[in-house]
Amino acid sequence: MDNQEITKKNDSFSRRSFVKTTSLATGGILATSLPLETMAQTGKVKKLKLAVVGCGGRGTGATVQALTADSDVELVAMADAFKDRLEGSLSAIQEHFEGERKIDVKEKNRFVGFDAYKNAIDMADVVVLATPPGFRPMHFEYAIAQDKHVFMEKPVATDPAGVRRVLKAAKLAKEKKLNVVVGLQRHYQKVYTTLYDQIKQGAMGKIVSGQVYWNGGGVWVRPRQEGQSELEYQMRNWYYFNWLCGDHILEQHIHNIDVANWFIGEYPTMAQGMGGREVRNGKDHGEIFDHHFVEFTYPSGAVISSQCRHQKGCHNRVDEAFQGSNGSVVISKGIIKDLTGAEKFNYANVKEGEHDPNPYQVEHDRLFAAIRSKSEVLADAENGAKSTLAAIMGRMATYSGDIITWDQALNSDLQLVPDNLDWNSQAPTLPDANGKYNIPVPGVTKFS
Template structure:
């Protein structure tokens, strides 16, 4: 598969250097409320006030799965669907009760969906398309619910940043579907951490131990890579395993710490058998913060067993006391003045999405456009891109250097249906 790369000069306006980027992270402080708000809204007993006309872009595995959750919420009407593959759009539309005339396909299917009379969109396509889809939806005046990561490169993050600014100006809701900050036990740990539960924090660490997705031989076009999460293997489509999957603990760590790393060092490799995509699948990374705090992250994307008690992803905080949160397992704090026995993080994949769908509904009907998830979504995406690029260089890279380089990575869309 061909990949076209370019190095764009950062724009003097509309873009951000590290100073603007770090200033923007002040919004992370407000994001401390994200999980608590999501949990409260998801448990509200009130019946939906009205139906929101929703369009779903990307109707494969997770796209159809999350469309069912929107339908089951009761406050949404699935008005239109779009997928690159017409048969996928038709199957989803038939199940969800969408008229055949509002089942769109091809690369431009999302534009026809936007023009079909929807009020909001749920975006579940491969992430290389998210910046374009987000921008088009915001420009059309729609509310946006989107999966992670929001982009695969720095220019994409800048595009999402600009769209988010416009959404706020136009009073549109914009929610990025991260699940870990919605769990009640994780929220309790985060609040105790911010109240000083760990005392002097010495270091933090995280891991993501997940499986692989199919990586079949390349074909004449990337069409075959757009199904069944094959695209996670391709940096130009999915951003890489680190950007697409490890972003779960990366985002959660940054959310708790209210910090953005200023540099990363690492090394990575491909260890899966018979690879065809270019994404690395093993990562050893150290992030550095501006106060000297170090954060080690290990990413393992492979078949086979891990430890008997290891959830999919975990963040650990080591100070005068110890704290752990994760995508499963148990959230807890041991020792110190804010000891918390915690509890089990249950069914987060579904429960977190359900809470976010409820929050999105309430934001739209109430006109709440604080959009607290967006800043941390952009920041954590940039942090994963920083580590990916440092690992490819087998060395050290600062956030300043990443933003200045502004490397664009584009998928080769030659031969695809419009």
């Protein structure tokens, strides 16, 4: 999401209406024990301090959603590697709430650089972590150590070493009763939760197979600018470098792989597949593939076919479909059928109103309601880490052409993100004399 997507120009209705209807309709602060008016009169509402780490489009959008979820949240600090990104984000957030709410982050609380996250996190009660995912493990680890509630984007790491760090911090977060929401928003999307409940109640029997898709034309490219160091160029064009992004099978397709894990109730034990670079293979496309196809095998014997593609002019589909012992479902259609093809359940028949709540907003509504009420603790981090590992396992399989097991991936010594980076550091991957990067080759690339 670009910054302009959340500005006043693109609002379909007033921000005051959005703030009221979104937070009230989906729970928000009304999950607390006192009515809003009573809390305001008695002064019992604590002003929650919010910090955002990573001020790109998603960080900007998530901050708007966090501020919308609870009227007693104040944005107190921002952090990013780049000052221009931070200032652009702040301007977009201010424009979104113009005339509705004052957003003022003091100059001294706008932190820039590789260690800026520590300063921002230290000031807050709740943090939004939305940098490129390679940095997520260290940011999450620090936030939990400092006793902060967290919203963090997916994926939560780009390598197995990072996944292990997140799993360790997730355990500590549970012990401390800190709320953690991960941006796998389908878990907060009504059509998914409704269909999941139907399947768990036996509407289509045991899931034995499925197909998950993220096929589209691809995303932005940020060409190299004059005067940029190699490290700055890669961080600006982060989607195309594995230490930062993890490839699109991880950065985007994790959503669909996660749905398979969720609906089956297991994580895959094995992956094998194929992939490559067919049409997106320029210098600014770094080192990632433009297509992946993976078969994931689960402990129960279920097999999921997973495909993602970044190729323009091709058939596009972002969806999940599953076949069970007594029926099947296509999520985008919202319909469960029996083995004869007869309709057993149709989400359209139970849907309330023309539009379901925005799941990106519901994530934040639920997070702040949990913080306020203290009656539940949201703990998304473990699943976020394990679904991240499943997607990494798929990437390892397509890059190598080998069968990759869950244990092999989890215990791999692969570490893509260096410790203690600063602007004098060498970039983790370097181009050759022709400006091309080393591309994984199936049958040659190996993983331990």
